[in-house]
Amino acid sequence: MINTIRIFLVLIITLCSLISSTYCAHAEKTAVVIKSQSLSAYNEVVNGFQDECIENNIKIKSIYDLNGKMKVGQKIVRKVRMEKPDIVLAIGVLAATVVKEKIDDIPIVFCMVINHERFYLSAPNITGISTEIAIKDQLKGFQAVLSPFKRMGVIYDPSKTGNIVENAEKEVENSGMSLVKYEIDSPKEVSDAMEKLIGKIDVLWLLPDSSVVTKKSFGLIKSTTLKNRIPLLCTSDAFVKAGALAAVFPDYNFVGRQAAGLARKILVQSVAGSLGIVNPDHFRLAINTDTAEKLGLEVKVGQEDLKIKIYP
Template structure:
């Protein structure tokens, strides 16, 4: 039942260039190129227009994710749907390939090296490790990322406003202080919060550091434990003696969120996460990104780049809307009752 949304401001956009970058000019059909040249000869600037799938030149896109879990799967589904909304239909004028290394970095390296040697026009990286891997080996074509928490710290862009290279995209950066406040809104007695995060993901490290700092501001002692793979999540959670648990936007941990749910239920401790899918899988609540919507938002950037925008001056976009999701039955299994005022603020309840 939809009862309300938590909204945050949008990142402003700079002006986009309308001249197709060299790596995309070869995708223009002969008729389209002739039209562009004729327009230029007449001294006119072509106006952007919404084209049908039949009118757009055929493009090939290589996508790589990091691991299978519902949030990233929803992001890919949103990407494909968003591309169709922008006139790129799979099987008509779009060839799109998805590769998934299942969190194996050696396999990821093989995938991006294969992509680098391919004739794909553009690449989409879902999550930080694939984005970093692609950015290291692909410099001659655009790389568009999604679900990257801190693209500046990850070394992907010079800044959020002016990326400066062939890489841009969307960020799932969340306000950590607001997430910790949600924990206190649910249970004001919480004095310590435990976070398990992947030491191999720079986005998780950045979030953990932000959570520790935000905890100091709120009077919460944030304790952390690191893991290198999903099989270590349960033991890491058990090592933390805390009043509540909090899961970051961390692919390794989210793929094993049931392990944290089990610990939270056994210890009768609240578990709040950063994605709504984890709430459906047993967490009590989340202040979360809508990943399907982020996929559509990413598709909008892809479409603009294919239309001639320069990745170097196309700003990184933040998620336009965040929402609270709660699972009252899961909370009860953890010995927690979610207050009615929090329930009223939730976009989704179960």
């Protein structure tokens, strides 16, 4: 009788252990979101992340807004430590740099950091989604609304966007075009660069380069390209809203969904580690119809196309 009871107890303990381990394997994971500030693009990322987290059994404990202030970030990191999430999503450069400096024992996924390589966002616990759409996808988007072009000009500071230009040059050449490069190291040189490029390019590709793009220089670039009927192509819909012709840019909602997918992959790994930096897997095309009219271009896209954002 005693042996029977012992065997029964052993079976009960074993069963409980199995149930416990099975539950732990499928237990809900937790995440915390930190965004640099409240921008519509960042909020779209959050919405996509929330939706995909529900499908991946990840609970979002908190969503924090740094309001563009580094000091706020330090306070929020202390709160995150108390919450002990399984993973952190950092949206924007301020959020990404804060968590990189302060958190090395929790997996981090960052996104919406323009030209991320400048900020050295690499560590064993950091995975990221770049803001740069693959150049072949950018060319595909631009060619969807433009007549074939052969010479794509670019003004850039090698210390800031040299890596982007280097990676793009071969892809542009493989597409049967040439990349006409002009190097500068100060916004003061933009006027001279534009003067030198006129007549040598069919379109101008504007990169997120602070030596090239300032409020003043963008006005000069826009007016010069319009005057000379040169399509201005960008990597952000914000510039299209401000008067550039077109941009191929990330679908922000899908960036959030992609971040949640990466989070799931990280959390189910037997050994925690970085998944590296990946390109956005969905993109959109923005077009300014007023600018197209001024350039004498007929834009053959319908506003009902959900992948195309029309300005104004």
